[in-house]
Amino acid sequence: AQKVTQAQTEISVVEKEDVTLDCVYETRDTTYYLFWYKQPPSGELVFLIRRNSFDEQNEISGRYSWNFQKSTSSFNFTITASQVVDSAVYFCALIFMDSNYQLIWGAGTKLIIKP
């Protein structure tokens, strides 16, 4: 069965701290696609990143970085030097070939950055 797990329901840190959001998944597929989306308090879903299962290179975009490890079925997201504007719910989601191309979502992690 295809499954995406974000075990951290809520994380609270003080501004400027680094924070890592965990995402693990289960699949027997060899090809799949991994995504992170941000949902700020205003409610929209903002695309952050996409990775393909055959590309295990980590990615950095400014203060954001993603660590994809196929061996542990994890796709973790780190925010360096967090800012109050990073406060949001972050969702990890995957497209599995066996899921007919629909996004399978984790439950989300609510990130609170305190000033």
Place this chain on the structure above:
Amino acid sequence: EPEVTQTPSHQVTQMGQEVILRCVPISNHLYFYWYRQILGQKVEFLVSFYNNEISEKSEIFDDQFSVERPDGSNFTLKIRSTKLEDSAMYFCASSGQGTSTDTQYFGPGTRLTVL
């Protein structure tokens, strides 16, 4: 930058009434989706649409739901007879100039409240 738009932003209706949620996908995208998010919960797939027909639908998408692309730009979700449990945020997404595994870009959502 092209974006998905949705109207209305908030819809309040009485139980049993029909509602139509409207979406304008990104203009050169070929795949269209509806998802919903009950308050505080994970995002759930409803339906995907390609080449003027439904390509996949979830168990949630029962006979009360229908989708349509009435013209070259709009993509609608109709709920025939709303129930209290239909209260949720409904997101439209579009993707794909090439394949259905392309990144899905989301609209801002329509908050549906059924009284």
